[in-house]
Amino acid sequence: MAKDRANPLDYSRKTWMRLCMGFTFVFLYFPIVSLIAFSFNDSKRNITWQGFTLRYYEQAFNNSQLHEAFLNSLIIAGISTTVSTILGAMLGLALYRFRFPAQGPYEGLVHLPIVIPEICMAVAMVAFFATVNMPLGLTTITVSHIAFSIPFVAVVIRARMAGFDRSLEEASRDLGASQWQTFWNVTYPYMKPGLVAGALLAFTLSLDDFVITFFTSGPGSTTFPIKIYSMVRFSVTPEVNAASTVLIVITLALTVAALIIQSRSQGPTHA
Amino acid sequence: MPDSNTIITIRNVVKRFGSSVTAVNDVSLDIRRGEFFALLGPSGCGKTTLLRMLAGFESPSEGEILIDGEDMDGVEPNKRSVNMVFQSYAVFPHMTVHQNVAYGLKVAGTPKGEINQRVGEALALVQLESMADRKPDQLSGGQRQRVALARALVKKPKVLLLDEPLSALDAKLREQMQLELVRLQKSVGITFVIVTHDQNEALSMADRIAVMEHGNVLQLAPPAELYEYPNCRFVADFIGKMNLFDGQVVGARDGRVVVRVNALSDRVGDLELPYDGEARGGVGVAIRPEKLRLSSSEPVDEPVRLRTRIMEVVYYGDENHVFLEAGEAKFTANLQNVSRGAHAGVVRGEDVWISWRQEDTLLLTS
Numbered sequence: 001m002a003k004d005r006a007n008p009l010d011y012s013r014k015t016w017m018r019l020c021m022g023f024t025f026v027f028l029y030f031p032i033v034s035l036i037a038f039s040f041n042d043s044k045r046n047i048t049w050q051g052f053t054l055r056y057y058e059q060a061f062n063n064s065q066l067h068e069a070f071l072n073s074l075i076i077a078g079i080s081t082t083v084s085t086i087l088g089a090m091l092g093l094a095l096y097r098f099r100f101p102a103q104g105p106y107e108g109l110v111h112l113p114i115v116i117p118e119i120c121m122a123v124a125m126v127a128f129f130a131t132v133n134m135p136l137g138l139t140t141i142t143v144s145h146i147a148f149s150i151p152f153v154a155v156v157i158r159a160r161m162a163g164f165d166r167s168l169e170e171a172s173r174d175l176g177a178s179q180w181q182t183f184w185n186v187t188y189p190y191m192k193p194g195l196v197a198g199a200l201l202a203f204t205l206s207l208d209d210f211v212i213t214f215f216t217s218g219p220g221s222t223t224f225p226i227k228i229y230s231m232v233r234f235s236v237t238p239e240v241n242a243a244s245t246v247l248i249v250i251t252l253a254l255t256v257a258a259l260i261i262q263s264r265s266q267g268p269t270h271a
Numbered sequence: 272m273p274d275s276n277t278i279i280t281i282r283n284v285v286k287r288f289g290s291s292v293t294a295v296n297d298v299s300l301d302i303r304r305g306e307f308f309a310l311l312g313p314s315g316c317g318k319t320t321l322l323r324m325l326a327g328f329e330s331p332s333e334g335e336i337l338i339d340g341e342d343m344d345g346v347e348p349n350k351r352s353v354n355m356v357f358q359s360y361a362v363f364p365h366m367t368v369h370q371n372v373a374y375g376l377k378v379a380g381t382p383k384g385e386i387n388q389r390v391g392e393a394l395a396l397v398q399l400e401s402m403a404d405r406k407p408d409q410l411s412g413g414q415r416q417r418v419a420l421a422r423a424l425v426k427k428p429k430v431l432l433l434d435e436p437l438s439a440l441d442a443k444l445r446e447q448m449q450l451e452l453v454r455l456q457k458s459v460g461i462t463f464v465i466v467t468h469d470q471n472e473a474l475s476m477a478d479r480i481a482v483m484e485h486g487n488v489l490q491l492a493p494p495a496e497l498y499e500y501p502n503c504r505f506v507a508d509f510i511g512k513m514n515l516f517d518g519q520v521v522g523a524r525d526g527r528v529v530v531r532v533n534a535l536s537d538r539v540g541d542l543e544l545p546y547d548g549e550a551r552g553g554v555g556v557a558i559r560p561e562k563l564r565l566s567s568s569e570p571v572d573e574p575v576r577l578r579t580r581i582m583e584v585v586y587y588g589d590e591n592h593v594f595l596e597a598g599e600a601k602f603t604a605n606l607q608n609v610s611r612g613a614h615a616g617v618v619r620g621e622d623v624w625i626s627w628r629q630e631d632t633l634l635l636t637s
Contacts, residue, residue, distance in 0.1 A: 170328055171361035171419075173348040175375030175426060185374070189365045 032248065039241035056238040057246075066243060069227035076138060076213075076223060077206040080145035085199040087146070088153025089191065092198075095154065096161040113151045121148060122215035129216065136218030144216045145206040152205065153198035160194030193261050200258035204251045278304040278430055278462045279325065284334035286320050286486075294320040296486035297334070302430075307456050307463045309477035311470060313509070317486040318466045322432050325464065326355045339429050354423035355432040358439070360415045362407045368394070368418050369403040375426045393425035396455065413444050424459060431456075433465040437472060449475050470510050474498065482506050503637045504555050511559065514602050515635075518542075518556045530634065532556050534600040538577040546634050555635035562631045563604040565593065566624045567616060573626035581621050584614075593617055595625060 042053035060066055095107060113121060125144045126136075134140055164187075172182040210225045217226060224247060231240050279302040286295040295317040302308045310318040323329045324336060327348035336343045338353060354375070363371050372393050376386045394400045397417035407415055416436060423431055436452070437445045453476050456463045467473050473480045474494040481491045482505075490502045501507035508515060521541060522529040528546045532539075542556065570576050579595040579602060591614050595602040602625060606614055617623070 165359055165361060167357045167359050167361040168363060170326075170348070171355070171357055171363070171422075172374070172378075173328075174326055174353075174355045175378065175422065176349045177374075177378040178349060181378050185378070186363060 035241050036245050036248070039238055039245045041238055041241075044237065056242040059239050060242040060246070063239070065222075066224075066227055066231075069222045069224045072138060072221060073207055073224040076142050076145060077203050079142050080149055080206045081199050081203045084146045084149035084202045085153050085195060088150040088198060088202070089157050089195055091150060092154040092157025092194075093161065093187075093191075095158050096164075110151055110154060113148050114155070118148075118211040122212040125212060126215050136216055137221045140216045140218070141213050141221060141223065144212050145209065148209075148212060149202035149205055152201050156198040156201065157191060157194045160191060160197075164190055193264065196261045197258045200254050200261075204254050204258075208247060208251055276303050277301045278339055279464070280335075280337040281321070281325075282335050282337070284321070284324065284331045284336060286317070286324060286329060287332045293486055295324070295331075298483075298486070298488050299334075300481055300488060300491055302462060302464060303479075305460055305462055306478040307453065307476055308465070309473040309480045310464065310466045310483060311473040311480050311509075312468065312483035314468055316483040318468075318483050319434060321483075322355075322434055322464065322466045325430070326353060326432055327351050352428055353430040353432055354426050354428040355434065356416070356419045356423050356436050358435040360419040360439075362410075362415050362418050362422075364407050367404050367406055368399060368410070371407070371418050372422045372425050375422060379426075389425050390421075393421040396424065396459070397421045412439055413448065416440070416448070420455070424455075424461070428461060430462045430464055433463060435466055435468070437467075438469070445472075452476060474510070482509065484509075501557075501633065501635070504557075504635050507555070507557050507633065507635055512603060512605070513557045514560060514563075516556045516600065518554050520551045520554055523550070528634065530554060530556055532600075534598065535577065538597060538600075539575055542575065542632060543629065544632050544634050545630060548636070550634060550636050555633075557633040557635055558627055558631060560592070560603045560605040561607070563602060563625050563627050565604060565606065565617065566626070569624050570626045574629055575632070576624055576626040578622055579625050581617060581619055581623060584617055584619055591617065595623070 038049075039056060040052050040054070041049055042055065043050035091110065095103075095110070100106075121144075125140070125147070129136060129140050168186050168190075169182050172186045173179070177185060208225055210229065213223050214226055214229075217223065222230075224243075228240055228243055228247075231237070231243075281298055281300050281302075284295055284298050285293065287293050298317075298321060310321060312318045320329060324331055325338070325343075327343065327346060327350075330344070338351065343351065363374065366374065369390055372390045373386050376389060381389075390403075391400070394403060397420050399414065399417050399421065402410065402414060407418065410418065416439075419436075433452075437448055440448060449472060452463070452465075465473075465476065474497070477494060479491060479493050480497055481488045482497065483489065484505055490497060490506045492500075497506065498510055501510060504515065507513045516532045516534055518530045518532040520528050521531045526545060526547065527543050528550050530542045530544055532542060535542075544556075564570070564573075569578075577597050577600075579597040579600075581593060582596050583594040585592040585594075589608055591606045591608060593604045593606060593614075595604060604625060606617070608614070
């Protein structure tokens with residue numbers, strides 16, 4: 001036997017491996033940690049630590065423009081999540097269930113919005129809205145968000161359904177249930193974890209999207225990320241840090257929730 | 272016309288998938304009310320397709336299926352008075368045992384009190400009363416299968432369809448479930464149609480068996496008839512074990528035919544076998560391994576006897592399988608281990624006499 005071959009766990013004991021891991025963590029998380037830390041800094045500038053304060057959180061919460069932007073973001077995310085989850089679930093289910101001509105190319109096309117650069121999507125959206133004479137505003141943002149969220153939901157649902165035992169649906173039909181009853185009693189309960197995960201994914205994608213939103217927004221339809229961007233152009237105050245921290249916490253919480261729900265559903269799914 | 276004794280009539284049913292695959296090829300058969308019927312055949316012989324057509328998951332390309340005199344053409348699975356036990360059991364994983372069994376009654380809008388009563392009866396029938404509140408992932412394979420059985424039987428179907436119901440169980444449990452299924456079928460009086468590739472399962476449970484191959488039914492008969500009088504080489508070889516030889520018909524006289532077996536003629540001469548029909552040309556001659564007798568001295572009063580060499584002895588405990596050779600002819604003999612050391616003299620390399628009764632020989636014309 002090869003005696004000198006290292007056990008996979010042994011690599012974590014090698015110095016160069018540890019250094020690599022250390023650098024990765026610093027590069028990934030130092031900016032975020034410092035952002036959060038300085039949101040509590042009692043100073044107008046983000047340079048030196050002056051002491052702990054919650055003043056800038058207060059200021060951010062009392063900023064009515066920031067308020068409005070946050071509300072806009074929630075409305076957009078809420079509507080786009082609902083619509084894209086329903087449409088994406090239908091798409092994912094159709095891709096799982098049916099065999100039709102040109103299915104391969106069609107699946108590729110469905111995944112395209114995930115792959116193509118966001119800026120291209122944004123330009124395409126603006127061009128599209130101009131052609132159909134749609135004034136830019138909350139509606140156009142919402143429509144764009146629905147468009148780019150659908151494939152993500154579809155992919156999650158498709159993956160979930162891959163483990164589904166189709167004879168469960170046949171058993172339900174055999175026992176006297178209609179197609180509709182079978183879907184709600186048998187298929188839907190199995191899909192549910194995928195639906196929740198897909199919806200949370202769509203929600204976070206919508207909440208923190210900048211590029212597409214920036215292009216498709218109009219006067220009076222500022223969203224939270226765009227408002228923060230315009231505040232930063234002025235100057236990076238701890239208030240911006242505070243607002244960003246709030247956004248981080250929300251997205252993080254939702255992502256963790258999605259992960260937990262997904263991992264739970266990957267347990268003993270069916271006997 | 273189907274009489275009142277017939278519950279399922281299958282008439283000239285053909286099922287094609289695409290343009291090239293014919294899964295079921297012009298099958299006609301009647302299944303009687305209250306019988307335990309088995310569709311037996313190797314995988315891909317069309318037996319499962321036939322069962323799925325009875326359940327309504329596939330529709331015949333040609334021909335018709337009648338269940339209790341009613342034409343099933345275009346009738347959806349949920350509108351048929353048959354229920355199925357699936358190979359994977361298909362027990363709903365998110366429902367308890369009770370909810371699983373109640374499902375079929377609930378979607379039919381049965382009143383709650385009646386549901387609870389009937390579910391209780393069904394669970395008692397399969398001895399699962401104490402498991403009613405468990406989820407399927409807390410049950411063993413055998414228990415899940417009982418749930419699937421109870422779930423189908425609670426609907427009081429005219430016919431219960433079972434698709435390879437025992438294939439996922441281990442050998443001991445399988446034997447136990449075979450007995451239990453027969454007991455269950457007799458006590459509920461519902462017609463059972465079972466699909467299996469396991470000949471032991473079919474022989475031990477069914478009242479009648481249809482042996483299928485390549486989408487055709489080759490023989491339909493009760494187990495004993497199927498075993499003792501297979502009508503073709505495939506059935507003879509598929510059911511049990513068989514010593515099979517090629518031969519030619521060389522003559523016939525008063526209900527018997529004279530057959531020359533190429534590999535044996537120089538040792539035993541021509542065989543004179545009882546046969547009713549007409550036979551000529553090439554035929555198969557077959558003898559079951561357990562019908563061979565071994566003796567160390569020449570059995571002079573047996574008409575069919577020859578000297579063979581023991582090539583191999585395989586010990587199974589209850590039986591010894593002895594592989595013998597006489598020139599080109601190869602035989603297998605199964606000897607019951609009737610007492611300790613019963614076959615002490617049967618060892619590799621020894622010569623023994625084998626003999627069998629002429630009446631036990633089978634003549635296979637196809």
